[in-house]
Amino acid sequence: MTAQRDELNAVSDTADQRVVPGTERTIPEATVARLAIYLRALTGLAERGIGTVSSDSLATAAGVNSAKLRKDLSHLGSYGVRGVGYDVALLTDQIRSTLGLNENRAVALIGLGHLGQALAGYAGFASRGFRISALIDADPAMVGDRLRGLIIQHVDALEQVVRSENIAIAVIAVPVNAAQDVCDRLVAAGVTSILNFAPTVLNVPSHVDVRKVDLAAELQILSFHDNRKGARQDFAPASVARVGAVGSRLTTTDSMVAAT
Amino acid sequence: MTAQRDELNAVSDTADQRVVPGTERTIPEATVARLAIYLRALTGLAERGIGTVSSDSLATAAGVNSAKLRKDLSHLGSYGVRGVGYDVALLTDQIRSTLGLNENRAVALIGLGHLGQALAGYAGFASRGFRISALIDADPAMVGDRLRGLIIQHVDALEQVVRSENIAIAVIAVPVNAAQDVCDRLVAAGVTSILNFAPTVLNVPSHVDVRKVDLAAELQILSFHDNRKGARQDFAPASVARVGAVGSRLTTTDSMVAAT
């Protein structure tokens, strides 16, 4: 769901990487999505000076159940100590390394309208392993402006900018009718991962990963459940706390997913 | 990947709603998340004057496979015609009704910083069944300002505003350290569905639904796959199109998910 969910995995991973000693193993998609959540929970614990956590407390902090957490972590290897728990710093490193966050990753942001400007200023990217390295827009009135220390480049220079900075990840925040075009150019320039805010299905070759964020869809899913709740109670007073109707949910990237 | 996924369903739905004739049936969570996508695809078709679609074309437009689409739609009832396809207008209505979008739903938006202002101006909400009915912030410098036809209210009046407008859905766009507090107040005021942008796990009673949008997590999931791709190719020239490495993905609210 949440989120959107995942699909079509064209990989025929069977059994050939058993030989590798280190971090090479197939990790379930659902697990990957949760690693990011664990990472944030761990950061919070570290800030509070906590050096060790049990699967139970970490699971609570991350909002999942502890069996799931342990199973998830077991895919990375065996980094817990029985009877004790997990070392916060060590586990943090392991997850960061699994997610490929050891050095900051360069990100291009295309489209600096309302949403794009909010994203450009979002501190949560930098603090979680990403560096916005290119700002691109089509509006001549905007090009050349400095925003957060970067100069906005014209979309005509997209390929050149992406190539010269060796950018693999891009965020699309342009109007829906420009999205596929921008996407094609990004892919041609070598981008292999795209986060898409435009409400449209992007067509990409199979080596490119697309995740989308669809806010209206999120609200519609909430609407569905809300609708059900209301129906089931046939109009009890609105302010009465209703108990045990439907378990609450959180998205995961699960915001869920679809494939091409 | 997506997106995140969903969890803990506390409902003990067994077999008591079979009796109801109409739209009452248990619909899988994964299906609900996709209905929103189908709805957008249908809107696009209608705009292009198309009156009928086969499951194949609609599936393509929505980026899923046709068997899945048909199975999904079969949960709503039997609205297709064999040998012909689905009537675009009829199917649109059915999905809208299933999602509870027959009349616009009122939404409160809390936090009008960078992100909140972008959201307040987002046309995609209004066009897809939602009406932002309340803008709320804590900053006195902002309160009283008019934004998109609405006056920004002080957070002290939150309960009053939510109750008087009978708002069931809220969007949280406040800093992370204010999020739980705002959430508690919303719940106390009768809100039962929350879309959360603050990067934190919200604690809510079981009758409240929370979905979260976590942009850093989305990027981290992309980073994971990107990392894998790179490793597997041991540094082929960056601009060469690589074929068949990993199937591309789109989120679903699936944005993955966790439960409380």
Place this chain on the structure above:
DNA sequence: TCGATTTTGTGAATGCCTTCACAAGGGCGT
């Protein structure tokens, strides 16, 4: 009227994810 053709709706099969439940492992107190 009837058969050819198209496309839906759905049982059955498969696979992925979650949850259970417990044996194995490790620290710590005595």
Place this chain on the structure above:
DNA sequence: ACGCCCTTGTGAAGGCATTCACAAAATCGA
């Protein structure tokens, strides 16, 4: 040193979700 107690790591079971594959339905042309 030893045994107690706590917590991990993981087989096994159960539940959802996706995909397959085909019979049933409906149109259309002859």
